Amino acid sequence: MACDISMNEPAVVAPSYLPRNVLDHMNPFFFKSHHHSHSHSHSHSHSHSHSCSHASGTRYPHSQQHPVRQQPYAQPHHHHQPASETNPPHTQSNTASPLSPPADTPTASVSTSDLQTPVPQRTAVHVLNPLSVASYNTPPATPPLVSVSQLQQQTPAASPASHSAASAVGAETDPVAWCTARARIPTPDGSEYFLHIYENTRDKKEHLAFVFGDAIRSQSLDKVQPNETEMDRVKRGAYVPLARIHSECFTGEIGHSARCDCGEQLDEAIRLMKAEGSGVVVYLRQEGRGIGLGEKLKAYNLQDLGYDTVMANLLLNHGADERTYEVAQAILQDLGLNQIRLLTNNPDKIEQVEKNSQIRVVERVAMMPKSWEAIEQGLDMEMDFEVKEGAVENKIVRGKELDRYLKVKVERMRHLIPVPTSI
Numbered sequence: 001m002a003c004d005i006s007m008n009e010p011a012v013v014a015p016s017y018l019p020r021n022v023l024d025h026m027n028p029f030f031f032k033s034h035h036h037s038h039s040h041s042h043s044h045s046h047s048h049s050h051s052c053s054h055a056s057g058t059r060y061p062h063s064q065q066h067p068v069r070q071q072p073y074a075q076p077h078h079h080h081q082p083a084s085e086t087n088p089p090h091t092q093s094n095t096a097s098p099l100s101p102p103a104d105t106p107t108a109s110v111s112t113s114d115l116q117t118p119v120p121q122r123t124a125v126h127v128l129n130p131l132s133v134a135s136y137n138t139p140p141a142t143p144p145l146v147s148v149s150q151l152q153q154q155t156p157a158a159s160p161a162s163h164s165a166a167s168a169v170g171a172e173t174d175p176v177a178w179c180t181a182r183a184r185i186p187t188p189d190g191s192e193y194f195l196h197i198y199e200n201t202r203d204k205k206e207h208l209a210f211v212f213g214d215a216i217r218s219q220s221l222d223k224v225q226p227n228e229t230e231m232d233r234v235k236r237g238a239y240v241p242l243a244r245i246h247s248e249c250f251t252g253e254i255g256h257s258a259r260c261d262c263g264e265q266l267d268e269a270i271r272l273m274k275a276e277g278s279g280v281v282v283y284l285r286q287e288g289r290g291i292g293l294g295e296k297l298k299a300y301n302l303q304d305l306g307y308d309t310v311m312a313n314l315l316l317n318h319g320a321d322e323r324t325y326e327v328a329q330a331i332l333q334d335l336g337l338n339q340i341r342l343l344t345n346n347p348d349k350i351e352q353v354e355k356n357s358q359i360r361v362v363e364r365v366a367m368m369p370k371s372w373e374a375i376e377q378g379l380d381m382e383m384d385f386e387v388k389e390g391a392v393e394n395k396i397v398r399g400k401e402l403d404r405y406l407k408v409k410v411e412r413m414r415h416l417i418p419v420p421t422s423i
């Protein structure tokens with residue numbers, strides 16, 4: 001991927017009718033493979049007002065299309081296995097065929113009891129215009145399902161992929177279905193729905209689902225496939241939501257403290273999710289990295305004596321970081337989010353969120369401190385630094401105390417923030 005710095009480049013503004021998942025993917029790392037993203041380091045850095053050109057030649061200014069630099073999840077510890085290693089489909093070569101089920105589905109992860117849950121024969125479909133009800137309630141006619149053995153007899157030349165997919169599950173077992181593409185269908189009354197194409201292990205028909213609204217998502221469609229690129233995902237309409245797991249910081253968020261960038265981070269996460277039109281901030285009441293506000297104030301006093309944030313906690317007989325992430329896992333799972341793009345610089349947070357759960361951090365989205373971003377870009381914070389549209393309170397923190405706090409995070413807590421050489 002080649003990037004150039006052309007400040008006067010005319011902005012490519014995404015048409016407003018594009019669904020969110022497409023807007024999401026119109027970012028500078030458009031063609032990045034998800035598999036690849038797990039093995040990169042985090043050194044990539046651009047100005048938010050630059051534009052990048054990609055393999056397609058299409059240019060997407062960062063500030064217009066995706067207001068955050070996205071950095072691959074750098075693997076800090078050789079003993080830790082990222083999602084790509086613990087989850088075999090990430091590491092396998094891409095053998096998926098359009099006719100075969102997703103690599104890790106369906107038999108292993110879908111319980112037969114789930115599939116046996118009775119489903120109403122016909123669900124009422126709510127649409128605003130009664131004229132269109134008829135067509136929505138009358139899906140394309142499909143012949144009765146045939147058994148796999150019948151199917152194989154009828155189609156001896158069926159592809160090996162479909163044959164093995166069918167025989168792997170077998171005619172007698174419950175069928176499993178997976179979505180291969182989702183697309184927005186506008187209708188004459190101005191409403192729209194999302195048409196989903198399904199393949200399955202029982203027959204070779206392309207069955208359909210008419211899905212109304214954004215709330216219902218296909219798990220198989222959104223699941224990251226081995227070696228796929230962002231473009232592959234755009235084409236089939238897949239999406240991975242942006243998430244931030246934020247720890248409470250009264251001083252930084254309410255108290256205007258310049259000791260940390262917690263308030264700035266919360267505002268930036270909210271801004272990005274507003275810009276993207278989707279996302280979730282899980283706000284954990286783990287003040288002071290879990291030690292509480294009172295103890296954090298004592299830690300501040302020790303920091304004023306010269307101890308860093310880690311040492312100050314230890315001197316107070318606390319752990320350097322006492323936070324846990326099981327509740328965040330439970331909240332994410334309640335929200336139906338098993339795959340997320342996590343806004344964080346903290347590799348420990350990624351490990352904790354994935355630990356003993358189905359949640360996978362598909363991508364780490366970096367949070368660059370604004371003051372360091374300005375330094376890296378050679379900008380004067382007062383004069384040149386652009387406060388991005390949609391910022392909650394324009395909170396930008398800077399100063400020597402913040403620099404020291406951030407450096408300790410990098411040097412002692414493995415945070416993945418590029419430190420400007422001048423700091």
Ligand SMILES: Nc1nc2c(ncn2[C@@H]2O[C@H](COP(=O)(O)OP(=O)(O)OP(=O)(O)O)[C@@H](O)[C@H]2O)c(=O)[nH]1
Pocket residue numbers: 245246247248249250259260262265286287288289290291296299300309313343344345346349367409415
């Ligand atoms: N004990 C202690 N906690 C602090 C201090 N400054 C901020 N915090 C707390 O640190 C927590 C935020 O953690 P950070 O290390 O800044 O960031 P992180 O959440 O680990 O990582 P990111 O996802 O990259 O933001 C909040 O709970 C703050 O209240 C401090 O000086 N001492």
